Amino acid sequence: MALLGFGNVGRAFARLLLKKRAELHQRYGLDARVVGIMTGRHGAAIDPGGIDLEKACHLAEHGSSLAELSRQSQPPDNLAFIRSCGGRALFENTPVDYATGQPAVTHLQAALETGMHAITANKGPVVHAYRRLRELAARKGLRFLFEATVMDGAPVFSLWREALPAAQLSAFRGILNSTTNLILSLMEDGLSFEEALGQAQATGIAETDPSGDLEGWDAAVKVAALTTVLMDQPLDPSRIQRQGITELTREDLSRARQQGARWKLLCRAERTSEGIQASVRPALVYANDPLYHVSGTSSAITFQSDVLGDLTLFETDPGPETTAYGLLADFLRAARPERFTA
Incomplete structure (x- = not known):
């Protein structure tokens, strides 16, 4: 998976993955590796073998660049990162734009076009491009999911999609x-x-x-x-x-x-x-x-x-940890859809 945005929520998600890594493998058969992280101020890291998440969090929290964790050259922009990171799912956690939903809409569209599930805590794309992104995901056999956009990790959207x-x-x-x-x-x-x-x-x-x-x-x-x-x-x-x-x-x-x-x-x-x-x-x-x-x-x-x-x-x-759980729950819905009713 790849993380676009590595602020409080992105780092909380990274730490949640570390905490749940063994459980994800045992219960879901998943090897949950982060192969790419793109930040706004601390550079990027891309490693197909998996990034050291503890070290990535430490570097970002101390204002240092993540470039030392990368096995590829630094991508010039977010779209180049999406197209080169090699992840199966993109977690888009850039700041929200109330008026247009950009650039998050473009990021999620690029992820789907590249063959990645698109998961976000950003409300803008849901408001401004929900149908377009949902239809693109369906054509590609992928998922566009956004549980963490309203009430953090509480199951608002999945309640209606799966339980009612x-x-x-x-x-x-x-x-x-x-x-x-x-x-x-x-x-x-x-x-x-x-x-x-x-x-x-x-x-x-x-x-x-x-x-x-x-x-x-x-x-x-x-x-x-x-x-x-x-x-x-x-x-x-x-x-x-x-x-x-x-x-x-x-x-x-x-x-x-x-x-x-x-x-x-x-x-x-x-x-x-x-x-x-x-x-x-x-x-x-x-x-x-x-x-x-x-x-x-x-x-x-x-x-x-x-x-x-x-x-x-x-x-x-709620806090960043609950938002991070919403992202993780969406990842499981995308990676193991047979475990959930649609």
Whole structure:
């Protein structure tokens, strides 16, 4: 396999492979070798015999180049890496572009055209090129998989693909952005918005530029990914009614708690006679709502279908390790499809 992007998630995936290597061999008959790693700032390593993942993580975390681990010359760009690394599966973990999904779309397309399964934690390609990449994968006899794009490693997409046959999703509502949920939880504890944001940034949860989270863009892209895949309705994030959390104050949150409610950045989508109606905006939730109990960086989603009552999936305090598991689960679905129902 080959890794394009070797940040927190990429390194967590590498360490998960080391931890699970014996189990993957014993249970699935897989020799899970990473033969290529391409980074944004630390060069690349390509070795058909397998890269020393512990050393690769050490080098990247200390700002050193991975070139010393390579048995080939340094590829000039990401596409050259994809075409020359020789992997059977590409894990595309470059930063998301909300507006176009690029360059991740091009990376995944190149991987499929080269004969590699395409696996990603990047939401952009799911929103902007889902059908194109799915159809290309089908023509090539390969898989395009993306479990880690929404709620990290929680089985959101595979739940519907594998465990709920013939069920039609009619609506969902959820808390899908960890950064804003953490900030709102800290504000409930008495911090101002600015103080809560600063604490979230200090712990590495919030980005240096947190606007994508605070203004609801990240959540809107996740809503668009869910409607595109689970409702078979492609939806551009710009069409989603969107409002962030920047106008909420700690006084707002305090008053809500006194009334038995909590403010949450709520993601919604519903199938109607006029098409999909979707929104991301702050809303009050009450104690009889499962989403009321989602605090800190945790997330949850409640599904409504034509055959079941409300079904809620929770994820508690996710991190890079849980996202890495989503990538690993997708790899197993691609490499050993006979173990999973489609």
